Structure formats: structure tokens, C-alpha cells
Amino acid sequence: MTFYDIAHESWLSISGNKMRSFLTVLGIVIGIMAVVIMVAVGETVQQSITDQFSSLGTNTIMIRAGAAQSAGVRTGNRMTLTMDDVKYISQLPDVAAATPVENSSAQIVYGNKNWSTSMVGAYPGYATVQNIEMQYGSFFDTSAVRNASTYAVIGPDTAEELGLPKNPVGEIIRVRNTPMTIIGVTKAKGDSGMGSQDDMVIVPITTLKKRIAGSYFPNAVRMIALKLYPDADNNVATEQITALLRQRHKLKDSDADDFQITDMKQVMETMNTVSGYLTLLLIAIAAVSLLVGSIGIMNMMLVSVAERTREIGIRKAIGAQESTIVIQFLSESILISFIGSMVGLILGVGLSQGVGRFILEYNVPFSIWPVVVSISVAVVVGLASGVMPAIKAAKLNPIDSLRYE
Amino acid sequence: MATQTPIILMKKICKTFPLEIGGEQQVLFDISFKIMPGEFVAIMGPSGSGKSTCMNIVGALDSATSGVYELYGKDITTLLPDELAKIRNEYIGFVFQNFNLLPKRNILDNVMLPLMYRGLPMEERISRACEMLKLVGLEKFETYLPTQLSGGMKQRVAIARALAGNPKLILADEPTGALDSKMGNEILKFFKKLNHDLGITIVMITHEFEIAKYADRVIHIYDGHITYDGKIPKNESVLTASEKKAHVK
Numbered sequence: 001m002t003f004y005d006i007a008h009e010s011w012l013s014i015s016g017n018k019m020r021s022f023l024t025v026l027g028i029v030i031g032i033m034a035v036v037i038m039v040a041v042g043e044t045v046q047q048s049i050t051d052q053f054s055s056l057g058t059n060t061i062m063i064r065a066g067a068a069q070s071a072g073v074r075t076g077n078r079m080t081l082t083m084d085d086v087k088y089i090s091q092l093p094d095v096a097a098a099t100p101v102e103n104s105s106a107q108i109v110y111g112n113k114n115w116s117t118s119m120v121g122a123y124p125g126y127a128t129v130q131n132i133e134m135q136y137g138s139f140f141d142t143s144a145v146r147n148a149s150t151y152a153v154i155g156p157d158t159a160e161e162l163g164l165p166k167n168p169v170g171e172i173i174r175v176r177n178t179p180m181t182i183i184g185v186t187k188a189k190g191d192s193g194m195g196s197q198d199d200m201v202i203v204p205i206t207t208l209k210k211r212i213a214g215s216y217f218p219n220a221v222r223m224i225a226l227k228l229y230p231d232a233d234n235n236v237a238t239e240q241i242t243a244l245l246r247q248r249h250k251l252k253d254s255d256a257d258d259f260q261i262t263d264m265k266q267v268m269e270t271m272n273t274v275s276g277y278l279t280l281l282l283i284a285i286a287a288v289s290l291l292v293g294s295i296g297i298m299n300m301m302l303v304s305v306a307e308r309t310r311e312i313g314i315r316k317a318i319g320a321q322e323s324t325i326v327i328q329f330l331s332e333s334i335l336i337s338f339i340g341s342m343v344g345l346i347l348g349v350g351l352s353q354g355v356g357r358f359i360l361e362y363n364v365p366f367s368i369w370p371v372v373v374s375i376s377v378a379v380v381v382g383l384a385s386g387v388m389p390a391i392k393a394a395k396l397n398p399i400d401s402l403r404y405e
Numbered sequence: 406m407a408t409q410t411p412i413i414l415m416k417k418i419c420k421t422f423p424l425e426i427g428g429e430q431q432v433l434f435d436i437s438f439k440i441m442p443g444e445f446v447a448i449m450g451p452s453g454s455g456k457s458t459c460m461n462i463v464g465a466l467d468s469a470t471s472g473v474y475e476l477y478g479k480d481i482t483t484l485l486p487d488e489l490a491k492i493r494n495e496y497i498g499f500v501f502q503n504f505n506l507l508p509k510r511n512i513l514d515n516v517m518l519p520l521m522y523r524g525l526p527m528e529e530r531i532s533r534a535c536e537m538l539k540l541v542g543l544e545k546f547e548t549y550l551p552t553q554l555s556g557g558m559k560q561r562v563a564i565a566r567a568l569a570g571n572p573k574l575i576l577a578d579e580p581t582g583a584l585d586s587k588m589g590n591e592i593l594k595f596f597k598k599l600n601h602d603l604g605i606t607i608v609m610i611t612h613e614f615e616i617a618k619y620a621d622r623v624i625h626i627y628d629g630h631i632t633y634d635g636k637i638p639k640n641e642s643v644l645t646a647s648e649k650k651a652h653v654k
Contacts, residue, residue: 317493317499319493
């Protein structure tokens with residue numbers, strides 16, 4: 001028997017029972033499709049984590065003021081960080097830029113439009129730390145911080161919501177009833193959801209504290225964000241900052257840190273690990289449906305052997321050897337599995353790319369390994385589910401098979 | 406004739422089947438005969454006589470428990486299943502009572518089947534199968550499915566398939582059993598013609614004397630023993646008498 005004979009015979013057998021073959025193929029289609037989609041979901045999540053962090057930069061470190069605790073019970077926020085801490089940290093050799101960050105919310109009014117968004121008070125270094133680029137105008141400078149100028153930098157979404165002109169630089173908006181001049185609009189980053197950098201207003205921290213919020217502690221800082229030079233080691237920098245702050249805060253060796261350092265690189269790595277496990281879990285669940293599909297093939301092949309007992313008898317009577325019968329039945333199960341895998345692959349890739357690009361408007365990464373996996377699975381599942389029925393068929397006694405009704 | 410190798414040479418063939426309830430049952434006892442090339446032999450006997458078992462052994466579908474079976478001078482008694490399959494493919498063409506065509510394959514595919522297992526190239530398979538279909542007068546039905554043909558036509562397809570492999574021997578198991586007498590006679594005449602014109606050896610299993618009459622020689626089996634082996638007698642009573650004689654023995 002040539003390869004053509006084997007393929008031709010298999011195709012004739014499969015197409016001879018269309019509905020049953022279709023349903024069996026469907027089992028594999030669903031299994032492979034599920035695996036491919038789950039891989040795409042997993043890779044999309046990882047990609048989006050990487051994207052989110054790359055908009056921030058992985059060489060970013062956040063320092064938060066420690067919480068006040070009494071006998072292990074959190075009793076409130078303690079303002080352990082100061083503007084001076086920022087100054088000293090920014091002088092460390094690895095630090096490219098450092099800024100205090102004061103998060104708040106703001107009700108902004110422009111004309112008859114009213115928009116509620118988040119507000120950040122910071123130093124000019126915030127633009128470097130957050131990789132902010134300007135679409136119009138410029139970011140505020142140190143003199144604006146010194147003078148607590150009523151300047152505001154807004155995100156492009158905020159500008160749109162407020163119905164500001166295309167280039168709104170110079171327009172006056174009222175932020176929590178304080179009139180402020182827009183001096184710049186940031187470039188869209190494309191991130192969405194909670195804490196979007198496209199919908200916010202950034203003001204000098206002094207302006208926020210003194211003019212808008214009216215803080216009692218103008219020198220206290222809740223959070224410091226800083227950016228390291230690209231060649232700096234995050235761990236070394238973290239150690240240096242810890243040592244510096246402990247020394248400045250006059251902490252004894254036995255005292256715990258009165259601040260928390262969050263290394264974004266570590267956070268990203270942790271999130272990637274978690275999402276990696278989640279992806280594995282999803283794939284494992286999808287693999288179960290693939291397993292069910294392959295049991296479907298085995299079942300169909302067993303039924304097929306029983307139904308075609310007489311045919312097997314005829315074939316053996318006119319000269320088919322046991323190995324030929326094995327090859328025939330194996331190739332049928334591999335063909336079913338192969339067709340199912342290819343259809344599942346096309347549907348899976350099509351659905352994940354289609355839904356991703358057109359509905360979620362997100363570039364779903366396309367990787368080659370689902371293709372490789374599908375083809376391997378097709379062969380392995382086909383072989384695994386076909387072996388038993390094929391051997392059963394080959395071992396049939398021609399005399400009994402010919403008598404089979 | 407004396408130097409010619411017999412197509413079939415059976416020496417003291419015994420066949421025993423194990424019984425499900427334990428023990429065993431012997432169905433063939435010391436069966437010995439030889440069939441020379443060009444003979445048309447009917448193996449006759451009532452149901453349960455062992456003639457089907459004998460045919461299975463002759464057709465290399467089954468092997469004997471003891472004794473020697475030589476097919477065309479080759480001892481095939483102890484061959485393995487795959488070796489027997491090769492023997493069947495090369496030496497024997499089967500014609501069954503219920504045709505045993507593959508129902509979902511067209512006539513041409515059915516006739517080509519033994520040639521595929523022999524590993525012939527496609528062009529050769531097609532030309533050989535077409536030739537055989539022409540021989541049985543069905544050259545216009547190549548693309549038909551077996552279900553679209555009458556019983557007689559199906560049996561002719563089966564004969565074409567049996568002949569396609571150019572076998573030394575055609576083994577026909579009750580070839581007219583599923584046909585009416587008119588079609589049955591046609592098939593038997595066709596066998597006669599094949600035997601006479603092409604010199605093909607034919608061994609036919611039947612339980613009807615009227616059918617056995619088409620052959621030149623009859624081997625009568627009764628209770629697992631050969632009770633008669635010779636020219637077709639004038640009437641059936643000779644055969645039944647041989648059964649009684651065997652009983653007396």
C-alpha cells in the first residue's frame with residue numbers, strides 16, 4: 001500500500017459516515033481551539049502586564065511612608081517621608097529622577113463641563129519617572145514648584161471630556177474651585193481602566209498642598225517615586241535607598257523600616273509568574289477537553305471496528321496483512337485528529353485574533369507554538385486513540401469476521 | 406500429468422476446535438486429497454459435515470491441527486497469519502455466497518482491492534481491474550456501487566475481483582446460494598467457461614448435487630470424513646450411499 005492508498009482509504013472511510021466523523025472531529029476542534037485561545041489569553045495578559053510596566057518602566061521604584069502601628073494594629077498614616085528625603089534620594093548615583101507623589105481627586109470645571117478625575121501633585125521629575133511625553137505645551141519646571149504656581153498638565157482624555165479646544169494650552173480650568181492655567185497636555189499612552197495616565201491632572205506638589213488641599217504638613221510626603229538609570233541594578237539601588245532613609249530617620253538596628261520600598265521590576269516579575277501559573281491552569285483545563293475529544297475518537301474507532309468487522313474479514317481474506325489493517329485504522333484516527341486540530345487551530349487563532357483586534361482593540365500576540373502543539377497533538381492523540389481499535393481490528397479472525405452479520 | 410505439481414495436496418488433515426464448555430471437538434478426520442491444475446472440483450456435503458472447515462483450510466484462512474497442506478508445492482501448514490495473508494493474495498481468489506463486496510466502494514475499487522494489497526502501481530491496478538470487469542461483462546458499471554447491482558451482477562463483480570490477482574485457484578463457497586436458479590446457472594456456466602477456456606482451477610463448496618454436477622469431480626465429506634472422491638455420479642444416491650457405508654465402517 002502506498003501513502004496515497006492509505007490516505008485515500010482513510011478518507012473514504014471517514015467520509016462514508018459524515019455525521020459521526022463530524023461529531024468526532026468537533027471534539028478535537030473544541031479541544032484544540034480551547035488550548036489555542038487559552039494560550040492567547042495567557043500571552044495577552046503577560047503582554048499587557050509588560051506593556052503597563054514598560055509605560056512606567058521597570059527601573060522605577062516606589063517608596064511609601066510607613067503606616068503607624070501600635071502593638072501590631074494599624075492606627076493611621078504616619079508622615080515619615082519628607083521633601084528633604086526626596087532631595088537626598090535624588091542625589092544618589094543610580095537615581096535618574098525622584099519626585100514626591102501626592103495622589104488626590106479633583107473636580108474640574110471648564111465652561112459648562114464638569115469632570116471628576118484623579119490628581120497628582122509632584123515635582124517636574126514626575127515626567128521622567130512616568131515616561132510622560134508632551135503632546136502640547138510643556139511640563140512645569142522647578143520654579144513652578146517653588147512658587148506653587150497654578151499650572152496644570154492634563155491628560156488627553158481629560159481634555160476631551162472637558163471639551164477643551166484642540167490645543168488647550170493657556171486655557172483656564174477650575175480645579176477644586178482653584179483657577180489653574182493649562183500649560184501642557186500629555187501624549188496618549190493608550191492604557192485604560194483604573195489609574196489611566198491619559199485621564200488625570202498633574203500639578204506642582206506645592207500647589208496641591210498649599211492652594212488646593214490646604215495641607216497642615218506641607219513638608220510631609222506620602223510617596224516618593226523614582227527612576228533609576230537604565231544600567232543601574234534595582235537591588236543595589238533599593239539597598240542604598242534603605243540605608244539612606246534609615247540613617248536619615250535615625251532608626252536603630254532593631255527598629256523596623258518606617259517606609260516601604262516597592263521595586264516595579266519585582267512586581268512585574270511576580271505578576272508575570274502569577275499570570276504564567278494562571279495560563280498554565282487555563283491550558284490544563286483546556287487540555288481536559290482535548291482529552292475528552294481524544295476519547296471520542298477512540299470510541300468512534302471502536303464502534304467503527306465493530307461495524308466493519310465484515311469489511312475487515314473481506315480485506316484479510318483477499319490478502320490484507322495484520323500490519324496493513326493496523327495502518328489503515330491508525331491512519332483513520334490520525335486523519336480525524338489532524339483535521340480536527342487544523343480546524344481548531346484556525347478557529348482558535350481566528351477567534352482570539354478577531355476578538356482581540358476588533359472587539360477589545362488589543363493586539364493579541366501571535367506565537368508559533370500553538371501551531372506546533374496542534375500538529376503534535378494531532379499525531380499523538382490520533383495514535384493514542386487509534387492504537388487499541390486498530391490492533392483489535394487486525395487481530396480479528398478472518399473466518400469469524402466473514403460470518404459476522 | 407504425473408510430473409505436474411498438484412495445486413492442492415492435503416495429507417491426513419485433522420481439525421479440532423476447542424469447545425466453550427471445555428474439551429474439544431474434532432470436525433475433520435484424516436482428510437487427504439489432491440487437486441491438479443485445471444480441475445473443477447466440487448466439495449459436497451450436508452451442513453455440519455465439515456466442508457466449510459475444509460474450505461477454510463484450503464483457502465488458507467485457517468490452519469489444520471495436524472497433517473500437511475501443500476499449496477502449489479509449498480507447505481503452508483505452519484505459516485503465520487501474515488504469511489497466510491500473502492498466500493491468499495497471490496494464489497487464491499475467493500468467491501463467497503453473499504458476494505462480500507465492500508458496500509461503500511464502487512465496482513472498480515472493489516475489483517482493484519487485492520491488487521492494492523499486492524502493491525501494484527495504480528495504472529496497472531486500473532487496467533487489470535478493467536480487463537477483469539470486461540471479462541465478466543460489467544465494463545460499463547465501473548462507477549456503480551454494489552448496492553446498485555443485481556445479485557448475479559454482484560457475484561460477477563466478486564468473480565472479477567477473485568480473478569484480478571491472477572490466482573492459481575478460485576475458491577467458491579456456495580457461489581449460487583444467494584441467487585435465484587436462473588442467475589445461479591449463469592454463474593455456474595461462467596465458472597465452467599473459466600475452467601474450460603482459461604484453465605483456471607476451481608474448487609466449489611456446495612451442498613446441492615445439481616450444482617455439484619457442473620464440476621468434473623466431487624469430493625463428498627460426511628461427518629468429517631471423505632466418503633466419496635471421484636467423477637460426478639449419475640445421481641445423488643451414490644453419494645448418500647457412501648455416507649451410509651461410512652457409518653457402517
